[in-house]
Amino acid sequence: MALKDAAYDVDNAITREGRRGMSYENAFGGILSFMRRNYSKDLVDVDIAITGIPFDQAVTNRPGSRFGPRAIREASTLQPCDPPYGWDINPLEDFDIVDYGDLAFDYANVAAFPAQLTDHIRGILKHECGALSFGGDHYVTFPILRAFAEKFGPVALVHFDAHSDTWPDDDMNRIDHGTMFYKAVKEGLIIPEKSVQIGIRTQNDYDAGVHVIDAPLVHRQTPDETAIQIKNIVGDHPVYLTFDIDCLDPAFAPGTGTPVWGGLSSAQAAAILRNIRGINMVGGDVVEVSPQYDTSGATAVAGAHAAMELVCLYCWNLRAKNA
Numbered sequence: 001m002a003l004k005d006a007a008y009d010v011d012n013a014i015t016r017e018g019r020r021g022m023s024y025e026n027a028f029g030g031i032l033s034f035m036r037r038n039y040s041k042d043l044v045d046v047d048i049a050i051t052g053i054p055f056d057q058a059v060t061n062r063p064g065s066r067f068g069p070r071a072i073r074e075a076s077t078l079q080p081c082d083p084p085y086g087w088d089i090n091p092l093e094d095f096d097i098v099d100y101g102d103l104a105f106d107y108a109n110v111a112a113f114p115a116q117l118t119d120h121i122r123g124i125l126k127h128e129c130g131a132l133s134f135g136g137d138h139y140v141t142f143p144i145l146r147a148f149a150e151k152f153g154p155v156a157l158v159h160f161d162a163h164s165d166t167w168p169d170d171d172m173n174r175i176d177h178g179t180m181f182y183k184a185v186k187e188g189l190i191i192p193e194k195s196v197q198i199g200i201r202t203q204n205d206y207d208a209g210v211h212v213i214d215a216p217l218v219h220r221q222t223p224d225e226t227a228i229q230i231k232n233i234v235g236d237h238p239v240y241l242t243f244d245i246d247c248l249d250p251a252f253a254p255g256t257g258t259p260v261w262g263g264l265s266s267a268q269a270a271a272i273l274r275n276i277r278g279i280n281m282v283g284g285d286v287v288e289v290s291p292q293y294d295t296s297g298a299t300a301v302a303g304a305h306a307a308m309e310l311v312c313l314y315c316w317n318l319r320a321k322n323a
Contacts, residue, residue: 046129047129048314054136056068056137065137132284141242157190159196159241160199161244161246162246253299
């Protein structure tokens with residue numbers, strides 16, 4: 001049946017009838033959307049809206065993550081013909097997921113960008129659906145967190161990264177992808193004692209009170225142990241999960257702006273994400289995919305897989321709440 005469908009299906013992002021179901025469209029053709037989901041601005045009764053944030057003007061090294069949303073969507077076309085591996089749910093069949101498209105903004109008016117992004121996410125959350133965003137550089141998480149904190153109150157942050165991004169910066173108008181979690185703590189958007197960073201391997205003497213499971217510790221213990229630590233820290237508090245692709249070692253994800261050796265493997269990240277099922281995840285993002293630095297496409301593939309794991313985490317939690 002799948003082979004038959006592949007011969008006739010095309011452009012499922014705009015031709016699919018209904019929001020649910022697998023896609024057997026040829027991976028190498030057709031209009032790109034995340035996991036071949038419908039492009040839609042109608043969020044009534046939607047479970048998750050996917051949105052791209054093609055902004056990379058806060059970087060400290062290599063730009064290019066503005067192309068991340070497009071690359072993640074393209075890489076995701078390899079996945080929607082199979083249920084997600086290692087899960088007892090299939091969000092593509094059982095939940096209403098749409099691709100909401102990208103944020104529109106004036107690239108030459110950087111100062112206006114944060115408020116525009118907060119308003120964009122606020123517009124999604126008012127429909128009582130989840131929001132999964134693709135960066136863009138990691139600064140984008142900060143304006144997104146403002147919208148989530150408005151709705152849920154201060155959240156627990158689960159943060160996969162090579163960098164803590166808590167370097168002190170008291171100028172709240174500066175737009176920098178290395179200081180936004182310092183500002184998020186200061187602004188009361190996240191609860192530091194309920195938050196945890198995984199994969200850190202760059203020196204920063206200030207942790208803002210956030211728990212740190214650094215990369216050497218992840219390597220010394222099993223993914224199960226790391227997952228248990230994460231779950232014990234966040235408890236049942238609403239969680240925002242941000243996955244910076246540079247948490248992975250450059251051997252697995254070279255296409256990023258600030259690569260650091262000694263990182264997590266794809267296998268470690270996959271196992272940890274699957275083993276934290278049950279956290280009260282309310283939203284998340286995948287950031288810092290810069291496809292032009294990786295001719296193999298492996299970084300975008302990793303980003304697409306990480307994004308689907310986040311979809312599964314959200315849907316697993318949603319199913320539990322509705323049971």
